[in-house]
Amino acid sequence: MAKVTMTVNGKSVTREVEGRTLLSAFLREGLNLTGTHVGCDTSQCGACTVHLDGKQVKSCTVFAVDAAGGDVRTIEGMANKDGTLSRLQQAFQDHHGLQCGFCTPGMVMAAAALLEQNPKPTESEVRHHLEGNICRCTGYHNIVKAVLAASGQDVGQIAAE
């Protein structure tokens, strides 16, 4: 067991973990932050996406001990300070970017990472960026629309094909 300290959503947290404890388990079981979903646990689906030191990572494919000292942001840290949905989260609701919602935390974290690097992405850039996040409900069109809307672009002309 090793003592691991990191910053999660702005707060410093310390827990005893095994070497094999994944960052996803550290967040969900250690900190009760169950908004980070584990879909496949094989690095394929992206549902467990969080930000580590400002970069999106699959938390099921990072060891908690390796993230020691890091700055982690999860879906629980995405809402506005007053508890209302962030612009990106609100866009997912407004544009029906989710159905069952299982992939949504990962989609929001991946999209937020994109918008930080590229505040006005094209539709093709959004699709390319979300390649590591799998959704089995929406067919992606409304997710892409939500991300474009959150970037302040007019999505009136984007039709689901």
Add this chain to the structure above:
Amino acid sequence: MRDFQFVKPSSIADAVKALSSEGAVALSGGQTLIPTMKQRLNTPDVLVSLTGIAEMTGVCRGDSGLHIGAATPHATVAAEAGAHYPALACLAAGIGDPAVRSRGTIGGSLANNDPSACYPSAVLGSGAVIVTNARQIAADDYFLGMFSTALEEGEIITEVRFPIPEKAAYVKFDQPASRFALTGVFVAKFASGVRVAITGASNDGVFRWAEAEAALSASFTPDAIEGLSLSGDDMISDLHGTGAYRAHLCKVLTKRAVLAAC
């Protein structure tokens, strides 16, 4: 997953020492190693993280071309190599997905030598030099077959040095589920001749297509390889494509890479 002791040294010397212990395995970005550990295909006693070593990270222009620290993530190469070696930056920007590119490293990819990984084609196609804690290895001597390299037990790749070609391009035919190359071709034109390296095709991993190199060295145009073909007999055959299909892709993608490089 079986538990292990985790160490994260901050110098190459400490990492080499840690790796000399019984059952020690090096961890870089972990984007291949962690999934294989979950399946118990790899069960280290000690895991030595190489991503806390400052001297093994970064992209810089050096005397012999572009020098990339072995623990540099793909996303950093994609962002920083473009001004010096655009084809290499472009290759890095297409590996896996954004989360994989945040963590996965060039040294990790080369040490693993997956037969369908992108980086081996750039390293072999550029005639790069692989620098380890002990020596320098020419790309032509490094790749020894599927998941097999010239690295000795406990040897660590510290840096990769790429000569910068006059023209180059990488064209990857995506395998959209795994995001590896179904087949990928890296073409690089130097004053001394053209190099063509192909990944995702041969059962022996990345290889150079000598006949195409000769033809393209004489005339760097897609038509130059029109009369050439590769046999699919020794190529990877799986549910995504037969050996014959991959052999066909080798030629099509080589032409596309030449066109993209021109």
